[in-house]
Amino acid sequence: MNARFETICILGLGYIGLPTAAVFASRKLNVVGVDINQHAVDTINRGEIHIVEPDLDIVVQAAVQAGYLRASTAPEPADAFLITVPTPFKEGPGTDHEPDLSYIAAAVKAIAPVLQPGNLVVLESTSPVGATEQVAAWLHEQRPDLSFPQTAAEEADVMVAHCPERVLPGRILQELVQNDRVIGGMTPRCSQAARDLYGLFVQGECVVTNARTAEMCKLTENSYRDVNIAFANELSILCDRLDVNVWELIRLANLHPRVNILQPGPGVGGHCIAVDPWFIVSSAPEHARLIRTGREVNGSKPEWVVQKVLQKVAEHGQDAPRIACYGLAFKPDIDDLRESPAVQIALQIAAAGVGEVWAVEPNIHSLPKRLEGALQLVDFDSALKGADVHVILVDHREFRTQASAFVGRPIVDTRGICDGL
Ligand code: SAJ
Numbered sequence: 001m002n003a004r005f006e007t008i009c010i011l012g013l014g015y016i017g018l019p020t021a022a023v024f025a026s027r028k029l030n031v032v033g034v035d036i037n038q039h040a041v042d043t044i045n046r047g048e049i050h051i052v053e054p055d056l057d058i059v060v061q062a063a064v065q066a067g068y069l070r071a072s073t074a075p076e077p078a079d080a081f082l083i084t085v086p087t088p089f090k091e092g093p094g095t096d097h098e099p100d101l102s103y104i105a106a107a108v109k110a111i112a113p114v115l116q117p118g119n120l121v122v123l124e125s126t127s128p129v130g131a132t133e134q135v136a137a138w139l140h141e142q143r144p145d146l147s148f149p150q151t152a153a154e155e156a157d158v159m160v161a162h163c164p165e166r167v168l169p170g171r172i173l174q175e176l177v178q179n180d181r182v183i184g185g186m187t188p189r190c191s192q193a194a195r196d197l198y199g200l201f202v203q204g205e206c207v208v209t210n211a212r213t214a215e216m217c218k219l220t221e222n223s224y225r226d227v228n229i230a231f232a233n234e235l236s237i238l239c240d241r242l243d244v245n246v247w248e249l250i251r252l253a254n255l256h257p258r259v260n261i262l263q264p265g266p267g268v269g270g271h272c273i274a275v276d277p278w279f280i281v282s283s284a285p286e287h288a289r290l291i292r293t294g295r296e297v298n299g300s301k302p303e304w305v306v307q308k309v310l311q312k313v314a315e316h317g318q319d320a321p322r323i324a325c326y327g328l329a330f331k332p333d334i335d336d337l338r339e340s341p342a343v344q345i346a347l348q349i350a351a352a353g354v355g356e357v358w359a360v361e362p363n364i365h366s367l368p369k370r371l372e373g374a375l376q377l378v379d380f381d382s383a384l385k386g387a388d389v390h391v392i393l394v395d396h397r398e399f400r401t402q403a404s405a406f407v408g409r410p411i412v413d414t415r416g417i418c419d420g421l
Contacts, residue, residue: 005197006030009078009114011107013040013071015336016124016165017084018049019056019172023201025063032078033071034110044071052335052363053172075111080120080197083107083135084165086271087125089278096285097278099128108135112142117157120193124165126218126272128279132162132211136186149186161185161194162211164218169270169334180204184214222276227294228262229273233301236264240308247419266393266414267301267341269330274298274339302341306348309391309412313354316389316410321355324378324387327394328361328371335363342393343371349391350374358383362398392417 006029010021013035021033035041043050047064049057063069075081085103089095104125111121121139123132133150139158140148146157162184167175181198183206185191191208198206209217232250239246250261268274277295281288313321330340337343350357351374359367359375360383367377380398383390384405392399392406395415403417411418 005079005120005200007032007076007078008080008082008197009034009075009111010082010084011035011075011110012083012085012103012125013037013044014084014086015051015053015169015172016167017082018044018051018060019053019167019176020082020084020124020165021069022056022059022063023173023176025066025068026059027201028068029200031063031069032076033069034073034075035071036073036106038073041071041073044069054170054333055173059173075114077114077116078119080122080193081111081115082122082124083111084124087127087131087275087279088271089275096282098282099131099279101127101131101134104131104135105138108138109142112139115139115143115146115158117146119157120159120161120190120197122194122197123160123162126164126222126276126279127162127215128219128283129212129215131215132160132184132186136160149190154187154189156187156190159185159187159190159193160211161190162214163194163198164214166218166221169331169336177201177203181206182214182217183208184211184217186211216280219276219280222273223280223291223294225262226268226273226277226298227290229265229268230294230297232262232264233267234297235261237301237304245419247416263416264414265301265341266305266345268298269338269340269342270336271338302344302348305341305345305391305393305412305414306352309345309349309389310352310354312389312410312412318355318388321388322358322386323349323355323389323391324358324360324383325349325375326360326380326383326390326392326399327396328359329363329394329396332395332400333363333397335361337364337368345391345393347371347374355388358387360399361394362396 009032010017011034013033021031025031040050047061088100090098090100136148149156183194195206236246253259277291281292325346328342358378390411392413395417
């Protein structure tokens with residue numbers, strides 16, 4: 001028999017939680033989204049959104065107006081609880097990229113008092129192997145009156161599963177519905193319940209495995225991409241040394257039916273690909289050699305770009321030049337500056353003190369506090385007219401469509417948007 005879900009409580013209303021909440025609500029489930037950020041809660045309750053993601057505003061507005069989506073700072077009783085909070089690194093001395101599960105722990109603590117027999121708890125946050133079992137253990141500690149799968153197996157009062165998100169920022173709403181999902185329940189009954197839940201909106205296949213495999217699968221997907229981008233980034237550095245056009249090289253190599261090289265760039269950003277491979281490395285450092293090297297290659301690319309820019313500035317030979325950095329986001333057509341190599345590069349150029357550093361970022365209205373002072377936000381036309389050196393860091397649509405404007409100017413093009421012009 002299919003598990004019945006009428007009310008869903010989603011903890012963490014960020015890039016994953018909010019779209020997921022909105023999609024469940026659009027299927028006429030009662031959704032309570034929970035976030036510790038009062039501003040996010042108020043914004044959503046007005047039917048607006050606090051992040052940039054294509055079409056999300058329309059879906060959220062419709063869901064709030066129809067009464068199916070509501071935000072709150074505290075969890076409420078529900079049939080299923082989804083945990084979609086961040087898993088950053090631990091900070092402080094002696095920590096080497098170890099995952100920080102404190103947001104998950106806080107979410108567990110928040111839902112424990114409202115848990116009821118028959119509930120399903122799904123961990124969606126990207127997590128190190130073993131985190132779902134940890135969630136179940138924490139829940140048991142806080143609710144000794146309820147039984148959980150680690151002790152009661154299929155008889156448990158509360159079911160627990162891992163179902164990692166795999167959507168691409170910029171395409172979240174399509175990918176949420178269309179992508180296949182990996183479902184890792186702590187028992188087959190937990191998996192079945194989670195499969196029923198996601199089956200309410202997922203059109204792709206929901207493939208069942210155990211929780212540890214699901215955790216490792218998510219980390220593997222992002223590590224695979226990281227290592228492949230590292231290959232492209234290494235090629236770009238080699239080609240620069242060997243005077244070969246890397247964009248043309250990759251196009252040609254990819255004509256081979258079994259070669260598919262990704263694109264080089266200024267480094268790898270975001271809160272996923274630049275982070276998740278470390279969760280594998282920190283769990284077995286001596287065995288994760290390739291994955292660590294991929295991270296190191298991508299992690300050192302921004303520094304290489306900075307050196308290229310300083311070289312270009314020196315060639316230009318002007319005192320106090322104005323250097324325009326095009327793009328601050330970690331990838332095209334989004335506003336997300338987290339772990340962005342573009343931000344790192346712009347700040348390092350500013351710190352080098354060779355000139356004034358301008359940032360052109362069409363997806364934000366003002367600079368975050370930590371960038372104020374070091375950078376100046378200017379619009380595309382002013383940068384094009386006024387800057388002496390142009391550094392393309394993100395291939396935003398606005399830059400791609402106007403790439404010919406850069407021709408003939410001193411430029412460092414980390415994304416190849418001017419290739420062939
Ligand atoms: N990048 C390159 N060259 C490429 C592709 C990407 O330099 O050829 C850079 C981007 O500019 C960006 C970074 O890599 O800085 C990551 O971007 P991305 O588009 O590859 O991935 P994310 O971080 O937006 O989303 C990834 C996705 N994972 C995979 O494709 C395996 C997504 O499906 C996951 O859901 C997401 O991580 C996540 O949340 O884990």
